[in-house]
Amino acid sequence: xxxxxxxxxxxxxxxxxxxxxxxxxxxxxxxxxxxxxxxxxxxxxxxxxxxxxxxxxxxxxxxxxxxxxxxxxxxxxxxxxxxxxxxxxxxxxxxxxxxxxxxxxxxxxxxxxxxxxxxxxxxxxxxxxxxxxxxxxxxxxxxxxxxxxxxxxxxxxxxxxxxxxxxxxxxxxxxxxxxxxxxxxxxxxxxxxxxxxxxxxxxxxxxxxxxxxxxxxxxxxxxxxxxxxxxxxxxxxxxxxxxxxxxxxxxxxxxxxxxxxxxxxxxxxxxxxxxxxxxxxxxxxxxxxxxxxxxxxxxxxxxxxxxxxxxxxxxxxxxxxxxxxxxxxxxxxxxxxxxxxxxxxxxxxxxxxxxxxxxxxxxxxxxxxxxxxxxxxxxxxxxxxxxxxxxxxxxxxxxxxxx
Numbered sequence: 001x002x003x004x005x006x007x008x009x010x011x012x013x014x015x016x017x018x019x020x021x022x023x024x025x026x027x028x029x030x031x032x033x034x035x036x037x038x039x040x041x042x043x044x045x046x047x048x049x050x051x052x053x054x055x056x057x058x059x060x061x062x063x064x065x066x067x068x069x070x071x072x073x074x075x076x077x078x079x080x081x082x083x084x085x086x087x088x089x090x091x092x093x094x095x096x097x098x099x100x101x102x103x104x105x106x107x108x109x110x111x112x113x114x115x116x117x118x119x120x121x122x123x124x125x126x127x128x129x130x131x132x133x134x135x136x137x138x139x140x141x142x143x144x145x146x147x148x149x150x151x152x153x154x155x156x157x158x159x160x161x162x163x164x165x166x167x168x169x170x171x172x173x174x175x176x177x178x179x180x181x182x183x184x185x186x187x188x189x190x191x192x193x194x195x196x197x198x199x200x201x202x203x204x205x206x207x208x209x210x211x212x213x214x215x216x217x218x219x220x221x222x223x224x225x226x227x228x229x230x231x232x233x234x235x236x237x238x239x240x241x242x243x244x245x246x247x248x249x250x251x252x253x254x255x256x257x258x259x260x261x262x263x264x265x266x267x268x269x270x271x272x273x274x275x276x277x278x279x280x281x282x283x284x285x286x287x288x289x290x291x292x293x294x295x296x297x298x299x300x301x302x303x304x305x306x307x308x309x310x311x312x313x314x315x316x317x318x319x320x321x322x323x324x325x326x327x328x329x330x331x332x333x334x335x336x337x338x339x340x341x342x343x344x345x346x347x348x349x350x351x352x353x354x355x356x357x358x359x360x361x362x363x364x365x366x367x368x369x370x371x372x373x374x375x376x377x378x379x380x381x382x383x384x385x386x387x388x389x390x391x392x393x394x395x396x397x398x399x400x401x402x403x
Contacts (some may be wrong), residue, residue, distance in 0.1 A: 002026040004072055006049040006065055008039065016040065020061070022068065024088045033095070035068060037061050060149075062202055063194040071098055080090045107146040108134070111183050122315030133179040136163070148187065151180070153199045177205050211333065215345045216354035219362075222246070224341050239331035240291055242352045249282045249373045250353030253330070254322050257307040264292075264304060273375040280375040 001286050008018035009032075015339050017038040024031045033401050043055040049064060051058040075094045079086045111134050119127040137151075140162045156177070161209050163173045181200050187193045217225065228242065230236050245251050267289075270281040284292075297306040305307060331348045338347045345351075353374070360370050371382040 002076060002088065005070075006035075006351055007032075008041070008044050011037070012041075018044065018235060020044075020065075020074070024091060026088050026091075029088060031092065033092055035064070037064070056103040059196050060194060063196070065261045066402040067191070068095075071095060074194055107148045107183070108138075108144060109186075110148075110187055114183060114186060122319075124316065129175060129335045130179060133176050137180065144279065144321055148184070148193050148197055151184075151199060153202045156180070156199055174205070183206055199242075214354045215347055215351045216358045217343070217345070217347065220358060221341075221343050221345075222359075224343070225337065228337060228341060229239060230337065232333070232345040234333045235337055239337060240295075241330050242334055242349055243287060245349060245352035246356050247287050249280065249375070251280075252353070253326055253349055254318070257303070257305060257322060257325070258318065259304045260302050261304055262302075272326055276375055276377045278377055280373075282373075 005023055007021055007023045009021055011387065012018055015038075018041060019034050020037045020039060021032040021034050024033075039051055039055055039061075043058070044050050045052050050062045055061070072091070072095060075091055075098070079090065079094075086200070111130070115127050115130045116133070118130060137146065137159065137347065140159050141150060141155075158264055159180075160173060160177065163176060163273065168176070184193075184198055188195050188198060225239060228239070230239060241256070244256060244390045246254070248256065250268070251271075252273070252275065255271055258274070259269065263269055264284075268281055269284065269288075272279055292304060295305045295307075297308075298305050300311075301308075302311050307325060308318060312321075326349055334347055334349065338345060357370060357374060360373065367379060368383055371379055374382060376382045
């Protein structure tokens with residue numbers, strides 16, 4: 001039989017604090033292990049083996065002691081269930097091993113593991129955002145190893161100020177803070193940290209206004225793009241891909257390149273959005289029919305367009321292909337084309353989706369229909385999306401009153 005209890009060390013440090021230890025007894029052999037926490041003599045309860053309320057961190061440390069107690073009980077149960085001989089050293093080794101895997105209260109370790117999990121799920125864009133956020137927090141604090149306790153309410157306010165001082169957009173700041181909040185929520189759900197450590201009950205992410213401007217082309221500007229006399233092959237590809245998105249209900253590029261031949265039935269494309277999992281379908285117009293012929297993949301390819309080669313379905317390959325194609329063949333040329341047309345806007349492939357949604361909004365199409373067209377999961381997403389786009393009705397009302 002083995003027994004254990006939490007005690008305080010017999011001697012103090014220079015601050016008159018006692019180390020809190022785990023004491024084991026088995027076969028008349030004693031051994032202790034520090035849990036790296038300290039307290040004053042008067043703050044320790046020998047009856048409950050817990051800290052009294054007089055200690056400023058009694059809740060957090062008591063929760064840690066409870067967690068360690070449960071962990072020790074599980075380890076002892078596993079050893080005894082196997083009916084194999086074991087020593088105190090075996091128990092302590094297993095305890096250190098389990099604690100090392102979790103690295104309790106290490107924000108850096110936990111976030112790095114989350115990033116790896118997300119990456120393994122094939123969500124490469126999300127993992128990139130998570131990675132950038134962790135690096136940003138590390139730059140702010142000036143060190144790589146961060147604990148959850150380092151990220152207090154006051155620290156998060158200072159981090160927000162740091163992001164503003166470094167001229168990050170409100171959209172980027174919102175992403176950074178929301179990512180940080182998500183890490184805390186997951187750590188609490190997985191019982192890595194206690195709920196009492198959650199800083200976002202006082203720091204409200206909703207107060208961060210995402211005022212980032214969504215660029216789009218007006219119907220007149222879109223007409224200029226359609227009629228532009230282009231000679232460079234990359235320019236033609238860039239315009240074609242932009243218009244395919246516009247005519248394809250704002251289809252994301254990751255979804256466009258993964259369209260399969262089986263997704264086309266008669267004159268209708270049906271696919272599942274990578275971002276939301278919502279099924280979207282749209283009828284082909286003449287432009288789409290023509291470009292399907294022009295950019296046709298080989299006969300033995302699963303895909304409609306000749307962008308993904310050799311029937312690759314690796315998420316890493318597809319994401320890398322998307323990034324490379326967007327950078328080289330679409331976003332860079334489209335910026336040049338727009339500039340040459342005298343349109344002073346920062347236009348990229350994704351602006352085709354904004355253009356599609358804006359034109360629907362300007363033509364008083366109902367929110368429900370726009371939601372379905374964009375492939376949003378719920379009406380709140382659509383309302384939030386539309387609220388960041390300009391209001392033609394509002395402009396007309398103001399013109400009627402002012403002019």
